[in-house]
Amino acid sequence: MIIETDRLFLREMNMDDFDALNKVLGDSEIMQHYPYSFDEERVRSWIERNMNRYRDNGFGLWAVCLKETGEMIGDCGLTLQNIEGEMLPEIGYHIRRDQQHKGYAKEAALAVRNWAFENTDYPALYSYCKYTNVGSYKTAESIGMHFEKEYPDEANEITHVSVIRRDEL
Numbered sequence: 001m002i003i004e005t006d007r008l009f010l011r012e013m014n015m016d017d018f019d020a021l022n023k024v025l026g027d028s029e030i031m032q033h034y035p036y037s038f039d040e041e042r043v044r045s046w047i048e049r050n051m052n053r054y055r056d057n058g059f060g061l062w063a064v065c066l067k068e069t070g071e072m073i074g075d076c077g078l079t080l081q082n083i084e085g086e087m088l089p090e091i092g093y094h095i096r097r098d099q100q101h102k103g104y105a106k107e108a109a110l111a112v113r114n115w116a117f118e119n120t121d122y123p124a125l126y127s128y129c130k131y132t133n134v135g136s137y138k139t140a141e142s143i144g145m146h147f148e149k150e151y152p153d154e155a156n157e158i159t160h161v162s163v164i165r166r167d168e169l
Contacts, residue, residue, distance in 0.1 A: 002062050003111045010062040010076060010108060012054050013047055017063050020072035021047065024096045031094075033133035035155035053079060059116075061092055064108045073099040076108035078116050081128065083161060084151050089122045093139065100135075110143045117166055124165045130156040137162055144168065 003010040013021065018040075024030060025038040025046060038046070046061075053060030061077035074095035081090040091112050093105045109127075116125055127140035131150055137160050145162035153159040 003108075003115050004067075005107050005111045007067055008104060008108055008111070009065050009067055010111065011065065013050055013061070013063040013072075013075065015044070015047055017047060017072050018043060020063075020096075021075065024074050024094050027097055030097055030100075033130040033136070033156075035130075050075075050077075050079075059120075062112075064093075064095065064104065073104060074108075076105065076112055078112055078120075078125070081126075083126055083128050083159070084149075084153075088124075088126045089116060089120065090126045090128060091116070091140070091143075092127070093136075105139045106142045109139060113143050113164065117169065122166070124163050127162045128159050131158040131160045133160070 001009050001011050022040065022043045025043050028037060031038060050060035057080065059078045061075040061079060063072045064074040064076050065072050074093065076093040079090055079092060080087045083090065091109050093109050095105045113125060116122060127145055129136040140162035145164045148161040148163040150158050150160050
């Protein structure tokens with residue numbers, strides 16, 4: 001286990017999480033703002049990429065699990081992402097549709113924000129998404145992030161960037 005909150009625990013994901021993660025990433029409604037859809041190969045690649053991130057960076061997107069049942073309901077974590085040509089630490093999150101609107105994304109993202117500021121030297125953390133993904137940037141705002149900028153982007157048309165700086169806590 002990496003992080004524990006009141007209702008959740010976050011842990012490294014592995015290939016045993018394929019079915020649970022496929023219910024999230026394979027859901028076209030959840031991923032409607034993503035630049036491409038996920039098939040089984042992309043979901044497996046997503047898990048592999050995060051397993052490599054754990055090894056290479058000491059972090060990645062972690063499995064978000066309900067404490068009560070141990071069930072994986074999504075992912076949330078820290079990754080290094082290309083944001084307007086710069087590799088920056090980004091908090092990302094995806095929660096299964098039937099578990100949305102219960103505060104789980106906020107709870108997990110807040111825990112990741114705190115973990116990142118306690119365990120890394122990054123002066124700021126970012127969250128980015130397609131400008132139409134209001135739910136995603138509202139979640140970022142709920143953990144103290146604020147609008148930084150929007151810029152034209154081939155994948156998202158326009159990318160919306162939120163940020164929180166260490167000295168803003």
